[in-house]
Amino acid sequence: MKYMHLVYSNLKRKKIRTFLTFASVLVAFLLFGYLSAIEAALEIGVTVAGADRLVVRHKVSLIQPLPESYEAQIEQIDGIVDATPATWFGGVYQDPTNFFFQAPVKPLEYLAMYPEFLIPEEQVEAWLNTRTGVIVGRAIADQYEWEIGDRVPIQATIWWKRDGSRLWEFDIVGIYDGAEQATDTAQFLFRYDYFDESRSESARGLVGWYIVRVDDPDNAVAIANAIDDRFANSPAETSAETELAFVQGFAKQIGNIGKIMTGILSAVFFTILLVAGNTMAQTVRERIEEIGVLKAIGYSHRHVMGLVLTESIVLAGGAGLVGLALAWFAISRGDPTGGAFPVFYFPTADILVGVLLAITLGVAAGLLPATQAMRLQVAEALRRK
Amino acid sequence: MSEFNGTLVKARGVSKNFKRGSETIHVLADLDLDIPAGDFLSLMGPSGSGKTTLLNLIGGLDRPDTGSVEVGGDRIDSMGSRKLANWRARHIGFVFQFYNLLPVLTAARNVELPLLLTPLSKKERRQQVETALKIVGLEHRTKHYPRQLSGGEQQRVGIARAIATDPTLLLCDEPTGDLDRKSGDEILDLLEALSKDHGKTIVMVTHDPHAALRASRNLYLDAGKLTAERPE
Numbered sequence: 255m256k257y258m259h260l261v262y263s264n265l266k267r268k269k270i271r272t273f274l275t276f277a278s279v280l281v282a283f284l285l286f287g288y289l290s291a292i293e294a295a296l297e298i299g300v301t302v303a304g305a306d307r308l309v310v311r312h313k314v315s316l317i318q319p320l321p322e323s324y325e326a327q328i329e330q331i332d333g334i335v336d337a338t339p340a341t342w343f344g345g346v347y348q349d350p351t352n353f354f355f356q357a358p359v360k361p362l363e364y365l366a367m368y369p370e371f372l373i374p375e376e377q378v379e380a381w382l383n384t385r386t387g388v389i390v391g392r393a394i395a396d397q398y399e400w401e402i403g404d405r406v407p408i409q410a411t412i413w414w415k416r417d418g419s420r421l422w423e424f425d426i427v428g429i430y431d432g433a434e435q436a437t438d439t440a441q442f443l444f445r446y447d448y449f450d451e452s453r454s455e456s457a458r459g460l461v462g463w464y465i466v467r468v469d470d471p472d473n474a475v476a477i478a479n480a481i482d483d484r485f486a487n488s489p490a491e492t493s494a495e496t497e498l499a500f501v502q503g504f505a506k507q508i509g510n511i512g513k514i515m516t517g518i519l520s521a522v523f524f525t526i527l528l529v530a531g532n533t534m535a536q537t538v539r540e541r542i543e544e545i546g547v548l549k550a551i552g553y554s555h556r557h558v559m560g561l562v563l564t565e566s567i568v569l570a571g572g573a574g575l576v577g578l579a580l581a582w583f584a585i586s587r588g589d590p591t592g593g594a595f596p597v598f599y600f601p602t603a604d605i606l607v608g609v610l611l612a613i614t615l616g617v618a619a620g621l622l623p624a625t626q627a628m629r630l631q632v633a634e635a636l637r638r639k
Numbered sequence: 640m641s642e643f644n645g646t647l648v649k650a651r652g653v654s655k656n657f658k659r660g661s662e663t664i665h666v667l668a669d670l671d672l673d674i675p676a677g678d679f680l681s682l683m684g685p686s687g688s689g690k691t692t693l694l695n696l697i698g699g700l701d702r703p704d705t706g707s708v709e710v711g712g713d714r715i716d717s718m719g720s721r722k723l724a725n726w727r728a729r730h731i732g733f734v735f736q737f738y739n740l741l742p743v744l745t746a747a748r749n750v751e752l753p754l755l756l757t758p759l760s761k762k763e764r765r766q767q768v769e770t771a772l773k774i775v776g777l778e779h780r781t782k783h784y785p786r787q788l789s790g791g792e793q794q795r796v797g798i799a800r801a802i803a804t805d806p807t808l809l810l811c812d813e814p815t816g817d818l819d820r821k822s823g824d825e826i827l828d829l830l831e832a833l834s835k836d837h838g839k840t841i842v843m844v845t846h847d848p849h850a851a852l853r854a855s856r857n858l859y860l861d862a863g864k865l866t867a868e869r870p871e
C-alpha cells in the first residue's frame with residue numbers, strides 16, 4: 255500500500271491522457287451494464303418459465319381465442335393439477351407508449367399458478383371483494399406511481415364494452431412483488447368475471463390461452479400431446495407446449511439480438527484493451543530512465559513490474575468499476591424505454607462478470623509494458639539520455 | 640556494515656567489454672581496486688574511459704566479464720538479480736549527474752523512495768526523510784517538486800535520497816557536472832561533510848580537477864586500468 259502514492263503520482267503525470275483512457279474504459283463498461291440489463295430484460299421470460307407449466311393456445315395462432323369450456327375438459331386429463339385462462343387485453347394507459355401486460359384472470363387460480371408473485375393476504379382478499387379490482391406488479395406501480403386505492407383508466411383496443419364504450423376503469427387493490435430478481439413485476443391483472451360480463455355479448459366465453467400446471471415436469475411433453483389430442487378435430491384445435499418452449503419461441507429473435515450484442519461488446523472491449531494497452535506502453539516508454547533509477551535504488555525487477563501492473567489495474571480496472579457503478583445507478587433509475595421491458599435490472603451475475611472483466615482488462619493492458627519494464631537492465635536504462 | 644573497518648571495496652582482475660555491432664569495446668582490462676572504509680575517492684579520466692562502467696560494477700548495477708568485486712565482504716559479481724537489488728537497497732546510495740529525481744514526486748517523496756523498500760513505519764520514514772533533507776540543507780523545500788528547484792537544490796535532494804537509508808557506500812557519477820561553480824562547490828562541501836562528519840565512504844567520478852581536490856585520494860582511469868598519477 256505504501257507504493258500507492260507513487261502509482262497515483264504516475265497516473266497524474268499526463269492528466270489528459272489518463273483522463274481520456276479512463277473515460278473510454280468507463281464508457282465501455284457503462285455500455286456493458288446497459289446491454290446486460292437489456293439482454294436480461296429480453297430473456298426474462300425464458301429464465302422465469304416454470305418447468306411444470308404448459309401454455310395451451312389455439313393451433314392457428316395466439317390471437318385466435320379458445321372456448322371457456324376447455325378449462326374443465328383440460329383439468330380432466332391425467333397428470334394435470336390445474337388449468338386457468340388468461341387473455342391478452344392490450345389496452346392503452348394514457349399514452350400508447352406506456353406498454354405493459356394486461357390480462358383478465360381468475361385471481362386465486364392465477365396466483366396459485368404463479369407462486370413467484372408475492373402479495374399480502376389481505377390484498378388478495380380485497381381483490382376477491384372488488385369486482386373492478388386489479389393487482390399490479392411493483393415495477394409498473396413504481397413507474398406510474400400507483401398506490402392502492404387509485405383508479406386506473408384503460409382504453410381498450412380489442413375488447414369494447416357491451417355499451418360500445420372503450421373506457422375500462424380499474425381500482426388498484428394490491429401490489430405484488432417478485433420472489434426473484436427476474437420475476438416479471440410488470441403485469442396488470444384484473445378479474446375475469448368482471449371482464450366477461452362487461453364485454454360485448456358476442457365475445458363472451460372466449461379466452462386467449464390456458465396456463466396448465468402438471469404434476470410432474472418430466473411428463474410435460476406427453477401431457478401436452480394428450481391435450482392436443484383431446485381437442486383434435488374440434489372447431490378450436492389447440493397447441494400445447496411447455497411455458498419454456500412457448501417463451502423461447504417468442505424469444506428466438508431476441509436470442510439473435512443477444513448474439514449481436516455480444517459481438518458489439520467484444521469489439522468494444524478489444525478496442526479499449528488497445529487503448530489502455532497503448533497508454534501503458536507509452537507510459538513505460540517515457541519513463542525508461544526513471545525505471546532505471548528505481549532499480550538502481552534497489553527496486554527489484556518484480557517490484558517494477560508490480561508497480562506498472564498496479565498502475566494499469568488502477569487505471570483500467572478503476573475506470574471499469576466506476577463504469578459499472580454508473581451503469582448500476584442509471585439502470586436502477588429505470589427502464590430507458592419507459593416500460594417496454596417487463597423488468598430492467600443489472601443482473602448480479604453480469605456485475606460479477608463486469609468486475610472480473612475490469613480487472614482482467616487492467617492486467618492485460620499492463621502485462622506487456624510491465625514485462626518490458628521488468629526486463630530493463632539498469633545500466634542500459636540510465637545510459638539513455 | 641556501516642562500521643565496517645578495513646577494505647570496503649575489493650575488485651580483482653576486473654574486465655568489462657561491450658559489443659557494439661561486430662565491434663568489441665574493451666573498457667576495463669584486468670583492473671584492481673581497493674577502497675578502504677571511510678575513503679573519499681575521486682575517479683578521473685577522459686570521457687568514455689569507463690568511469691561510469693566501473694561505478695556500475697562497484698554498485699552492483701552491472702557485472703564484470705571476468706574478475707571479482709567484493710563489497711563489505713559480499714561477492715556481488717555472482718549475486719542473482721533479486722538479491723543484488725536487495726543488496727543495493729541496503730548498501731549503496733547513487734548520486735547522478737542529472738539528479739534523476741522523479742518529476743511527479745515532491746522532494747520529500749523522492750527521498751522516501753529508497754525507504755519504501757525498508758520495513759520502517761510511515762512515521763519512521765518521515766523522520767529519516769527529514770533528517771536527510773536537513774543534512775543537505777533543504778528542510779524548507781520538502782513539498783517542492785523538482786521543477787520548482789534549482790539544479791543545485793535538485794542535486795541536494797538527490798544526495799538526500801542517496802543517504803536516506805544510511806548506506807555503506809555513496810557512488811556519485813559527476814555530481815557537479817551539470818552545475819555552475821557556486822552550486823557545484825556547495826555540493827562538494829556537502830560531500831566533504833558527509834565524508835568527514837558522517838564517516839561515509841564516497842566514490843566520486845568527476846571531470847573537474849577542482850572537484851577532485853576535495854577528495855582524499857585521486858585515481859585516474861586510463862586504457863582500462865587505474866593509476867594514481869595523472870597520465871600525460
Ligand SMILES: Nc1ncnc2c1ncn2[C@@H]1O[C@H](COP(=O)(O)OP(=O)(O)O)[C@@H](O)[C@H]1O
Pocket residue numbers: 633634637657658659664666684685686687688689690691692693
Ligand atoms: N551498454 C553499453 N553498450 C555499449 N557500449 C557501452 C555500454 N556502456 C558503455 N559503453 C561504452 O563503454 C565506454 C565507457 O563508457 P562509460 O563507462 O560510460 O565512460 P565514462 O563514464 O568514463 O564516460 C564508452 O565507449 C561507451 O560508449
Ligand SMILES: [Mg+2]
Pocket residue numbers: 690691692812
Ligand atoms: Mg560516465
